[in-house]
Amino acid sequence: MTRFVLVGGGVATAATATGLREGGFDGEIVIVAGESHLPYERPPLSKEYLAGTFAVTDFQANDESWYSDNAVELVLGTRVLAVSPGERRVSLSDGRPLGYDALVLATGVRARTLPGFDGDRVHALRTLADSERLGSRLVAGSRLAVLGAGFVGCEVAAVAAARGVRVTVFEPEPLPLGRALGPEVGRAITGIHAENGVEIRTGQVIRSMTETGSGLELTTRDGEVVECDELLVGVGSVPNVELAVAAGLEVGGAAGGGILTDEFGRTSAPDVYAIGDVAERFYPPHGRRIRVEHHDTAVKHGANTARNLLGEAEPFTDRHFFWSHQYDHNLQSLGRFTAEGTRVVRGSLEERSFTVFSLVDGRIGAMVALNRPRDLLQARKVMAVPHEVTADQLADEEFPLKSLLPSKASARRSEVAG
Ligand SMILES: Cc1cc2nc3c(=O)[nH]c(=O)nc-3n(C[C@H](O)[C@H](O)[C@H](O)COP(=O)(O)OP(=O)(O)OC[C@H]3O[C@@H](n4cnc5c(N)ncnc54)[C@H](O)[C@@H]3O)c2cc1C
Structure with a gap:
C-alpha cells in the first residue's frame, strides 16, 4: 500500500x-x-x-x-x-x-535564542509548553521585559498588560513591526500600547542580562540597568x-x-x-x-x-495573509510590500482605522488594514482579478473598493460615459 x-x-x-x-x-x-x-x-x-x-x-x-x-x-x-x-x-x-x-x-x-540570555526567568514562545510556562509567570504587579517588538513580542505585551503585568518592550528598530508593515502601522501600534501602559522603547538594544536573587537586571547599550521579573526573548526564528x-x-x-x-x-x-x-x-x-x-x-x-x-501539478500562487490581535485592535495583512510599491493610506490614522495599500503599476500589490476587516474582504477579491486603480481612488473612502471588481467596473465605466 x-x-x-x-x-x-x-x-x-x-x-x-x-x-x-x-x-x-x-x-x-x-x-x-x-x-x-x-x-x-x-x-x-x-x-x-x-x-x-x-x-x-x-x-x-x-x-x-x-x-x-x-x-x-x-x-x-x-x-x-x-x-x-x-x-x-x-x-x-x-x-x-x-x-x-x-x-x-x-x-x-x-525561536531564535540570544547567547547569555537563558535561565528559569527567560522565555521563548513557540510551543504549548512555552505558552503555559510564560502564562504561569504573568502575575499582576510583576514586571515583564520583552526583547523584540515583532508580532509575538507585541501580542504577549498586550496579554500581559491586560493581566496587570508591568511591561517594557525593547526594540532596536525605530518602530515596532515597522520593517514588516511600514511606519503608519508601527506608529499606531506604539500609541495603542502606550495607552495600555506598555512602553515600547525603540532604538534600544539590551546588551546583557544578570540574574539577581529576586529577578533579572538588563543592561542597555547605553549602560542603563533595567530590572524585571521575567524576560521574553522574541527576536525571530x-x-x-x-x-x-x-x-x-x-x-x-x-x-x-x-x-x-x-x-x-x-x-x-x-x-x-x-x-x-x-x-x-x-x-x-x-x-x-x-x-x-x-x-x-x-x-x-x-x-x-x-x-x-494526488497527481495534480498545481503551483502555489496564493497571496500571503496574516493577522494579529492586540488589545481590541485587529491587524490584517495581505500580499507583500515591496520597494517599488507606492504607499496609499485610506481612512484615519488618528482614529486607528485605516488601510495602507501598496500600489504597483496601477494594481493593489499588498495591503495592511488596522481595524478595517471590510477593506480586506473587498480588496482580497479585487486583488484576485485583473483591475486598475489610482492612488486617489484608493485614498477616497467614498470610492467603493468592490467597484473595482470586473462586473462593477464596467457598470461604473458606463455610468461615467453616460
Ligand atoms: C506565538 C505564535 C503566534 C503566532 N501568531 C500568528 C498569527 O497571529 N497569524 C499568523 O498568520 N501566524 C501566526 N504564527 C505563525 C504560525 O503559527 C506558523 O506560520 C505556523 O505554525 C506554521 O505551521 P507549520 O506546520 O509549518 O510549522 P509548526 O507549527 O512550527 O510545526 C512544526 C512542527 O514540527 C515539529 N518538528 C520539528 N522537527 C521535527 C522532527 N525532526 N521530527 C518530528 N517533528 C519535528 C515541531 O515540534 C513542530 O511540532 C504564530 C506563531 C507563534 C509561535
Missing part, C-alpha cells in the same frame, strides 16, 4: 492529511511529530491561550477522533532523526525505520532545516534560509516535499523563492501539497 509520511505537529501536516483524505487517497498516512500534542495551531499561544480564554481543545487542527475516523496514524512525541531519500526511509527517535512513498517535511521553525541538510537536500544559503522547493512544493530529492514555515518555496507572482511564516500559508501549503501528491 502507498504510504505518505508527514513530519511535524503543526497545521501544515494536519492540512495535508485532511486534503489527502478529502481527495480520496486511501493509502497509509503517518504523521510523526516531536511534540506530544495533537497537531495544533500556534497563533493562540500568544493570544487567547496565554490570556486564559481558550482551552487546548479550542485550537487543535483536528479533533482526536478525526485521526482514527480517517485512519491517519499519529506518532507523537517522536522525532524523525534522519531521512534517507535514496532508500525512501526515515529513522525515528523510537528506533523504528519507516519507509515512505512520499515524504512531507513540515518541521517549522524554532530559525528554520528547522537540519534534517534536510543532513539528508543532502538543497537549503537556502542566506540567514534564515529554508528547505528549497519549486512552485509545487517539491524539494531537490525525489518525492520529498517541504511546506509551511520551513519551506523556501518558489513563488510565481514574485518570480523567486520566499519563506513565509504565516498560519494561513501553512494550511494552504498543506492543501496544495495534498492535491499535488
